[in-house]
Amino acid sequence: MEKATPKLYGLVLAGGKSTRMGSDKGLITYHDIPQQEYLYRLLEQLCDTVFLSVREEQEATVEKAYRAIVDKNEYRGPFNGILSAHALHSDVAWLVLACDLPLLDLESIKQLVEQRDSNASATSFATNQTKLPEPLITIWEPKGLQKAITHLETSESSCPRKFLLNTDTKLVFPEHDEVLYNANSLSEYEFAKSKIAINHGT
Numbered sequence: 001m002e003k004a005t006p007k008l009y010g011l012v013l014a015g016g017k018s019t020r021m022g023s024d025k026g027l028i029t030y031h032d033i034p035q036q037e038y039l040y041r042l043l044e045q046l047c048d049t050v051f052l053s054v055r056e057e058q059e060a061t062v063e064k065a066y067r068a069i070v071d072k073n074e075y076r077g078p079f080n081g082i083l084s085a086h087a088l089h090s091d092v093a094w095l096v097l098a099c100d101l102p103l104l105d106l107e108s109i110k111q112l113v114e115q116r117d118s119n120a121s122a123t124s125f126a127t128n129q130t131k132l133p134e135p136l137i138t139i140w141e142p143k144g145l146q147k148a149i150t151h152l153e154t155s156e157s158s159c160p161r162k163f164l165l166n167t168d169t170k171l172v173f174p175e176h177d178e179v180l181y182n183a184n185s186l187s188e189y190e191f192a193k194s195k196i197a198i199n200h201g202t
Contacts, residue, residue: 013096090145103180117170
């Protein structure tokens with residue numbers, strides 16, 4: 001009997017400290033609402049259920065309309081939020097998005113979902129330029145996250161990209177690399193705002 005494809009849950013990583021930006025990246029507005037809510041709503045159209053990944057002190061600020069998972073602080077870096085979610089729902093795949101992706105749109109996320117390989121450890125977007133997996137625009141399968149836990153217990157590196165490069169990751173390439181652009185600083189924010197204005201013809 002063929003194994004059922006794991007359900008797909010969405011996770012917006014909003015628990016970072018945003019030190020380079022100087023203000024919470026998840027609360028920055030590019031599309032009339034805070035970016036973390038914008039991405040959450042996009043994921044709702046493609047996933048069985050969606051959560052915001054937040055630090056404990058952020059939990060009280062999350063609007064009632066949005067589900068949240070609080071970081072358990074068991075791992076370093078982005079794996080912290082991803083594996084906190086996996087600990088709660090270990091039998092589902094997680095479509096993980098960083099909250100600093102202002103140019104990502106529904107069509108691009110749909111492309112990732114449509115090209116998902118549930119037999120791989122992960123299905124990851126990569127730019128045409130670098131051909132490197134983007135771990136924070138990735139569908140992580142349950143078995144891939146189990147492997148990641150083992151990797152973190154035995155490796156010095158907590159870098160999710162390094163892990164994806166060394167496991168069976170399916171790469172998906174967007175039509176335009178700019179949809180994977182992440183804005184970490186004020187100048188990158190300004191650039192993203194100008195691109196959105198051009199795309200909207202304003």
